Amino acid sequence: KQSWMSRLKAGLSKTSANLSVLFVGARIDDELYDELEAALLMSDAGIDATEYLLEALKRKVKDDKLLDAAAVKVALKSLMIDLLRPLEKPFVLGRHQPTVMMISGVNGAGKTTTIGKLAKHMQAHGQSVLLAAGDTFRAAAREQLMIWGQRNNVTVISQESGDPAAVSYDAVQSGKAKGTNVVMIDTAGRLPTQLHLMNELQKIKRVIGKGMDEAPHETLLVIDGNTGQNALTQVKAFDDALQLTGLIITKLDGTAKGGVLAAIARVRPVPVYFIGIGEQIEDLQPFDAEEFVEALLG
Ligand code: GDP
Numbered sequence: 001k002q003s004w005m006s007r008l009k010a011g012l013s014k015t016s017a018n019l020s021v022l023f024v025g026a027r028i029d030d031e032l033y034d035e036l037e038a039a040l041l042m043s044d045a046g047i048d049a050t051e052y053l054l055e056a057l058k059r060k061v062k063d064d065k066l067l068d069a070a071a072v073k074v075a076l077k078s079l080m081i082d083l084l085r086p087l088e089k090p091f092v093l094g095r096h097q098p099t100v101m102m103i104s105g106v107n108g109a110g111k112t113t114t115i116g117k118l119a120k121h122m123q124a125h126g127q128s129v130l131l132a133a134g135d136t137f138r139a140a141a142r143e144q145l146m147i148w149g150q151r152n153n154v155t156v157i158s159q160e161s162g163d164p165a166a167v168s169y170d171a172v173q174s175g176k177a178k179g180t181n182v183v184m185i186d187t188a189g190r191l192p193t194q195l196h197l198m199n200e201l202q203k204i205k206r207v208i209g210k211g212m213d214e215a216p217h218e219t220l221l222v223i224d225g226n227t228g229q230n231a232l233t234q235v236k237a238f239d240d241a242l243q244l245t246g247l248i249i250t251k252l253d254g255t256a257k258g259g260v261l262a263a264i265a266r267v268r269p270v271p272v273y274f275i276g277i278g279e280q281i282e283d284l285q286p287f288d289a290e291e292f293v294e295a296l297l298g
Contacts, residue, residue: 004285007277008295011225011253015043020298026069028061036076043259043296044228049266053079077297084261084289089246089271091286093127098175098183100208100215102168104201104238105222107189110250110276112141114222115184116148117276117284123154127181132171133158134204135188145186164188164200165207172211185216198241205242218245220273225249225256232263239268250276253283258296 018039026032040050060075093099105111119129135141149156157171168185175183191197208215221238223231272287
């Protein structure tokens, strides 16, 4: 079985091929910087992060009097690590009983899969878990969560066509009564009228807070690492509406262009708790800036 690093590497290879090949035997001139700019933009780093990295790199090359391309690559790596480091934050469960986690994300981002992975991760660390099917609009979403719960011995609180805020409130109460360690609340990723999604999520968040002080203790957004600058748009919109405490970026084993993390770091540095690197239950890893840059730039 491939190690997760090699899968991450393979996933980012489209970008890293561009970014690392570029330096091989290259002269340090405008052409190199132009190619680097193009490669960074192609990796979905966005204009802001790309310009920032290029400026910082040029300054470093000058200040440190770097003369060969290999040294420039090392310099870029260290600038990239510095840029991404603020996104690194280990996920730790607080003192709350239960810790309530609200999990949002647009349909298809990998939310349900990620909730499954997270539940397993918690259980492996001796935590009892309760799930709430807060996406009451899609019967399929509810069923998927129920089936998953049965298979993994995790209780799922669900109500047919119930009010998502009420289901979430019930789950918190139930978690309190049972002494559960972690309550994870799945939410809708799309409503019949998209316009109301943020209002709906804000309502769920408010109602959870009525069920327990300081809850939700974690407000997470799951984003698909393949959606490029769209991922950044989602981070901004969900953070504006919900004040996110963390991100989970999925599908970095696919054809992802990891540059989007640089864009997030520059524009909206919400911590990245985990990255998804496959469809299997164990394919979830804490985000580590150094490992990530190593996979991206080789
Ligand atoms: P939801 O609509 O947000 O709940 O998305 P799902 O959890 O149903 O996931 C959508 C698709 O993405 C499924 O086919 C998942 O197996 C897949 N998926 C989720 N996370 C990952 C990941 O980290 N890597 C890969 N390769 N696929 C993933």
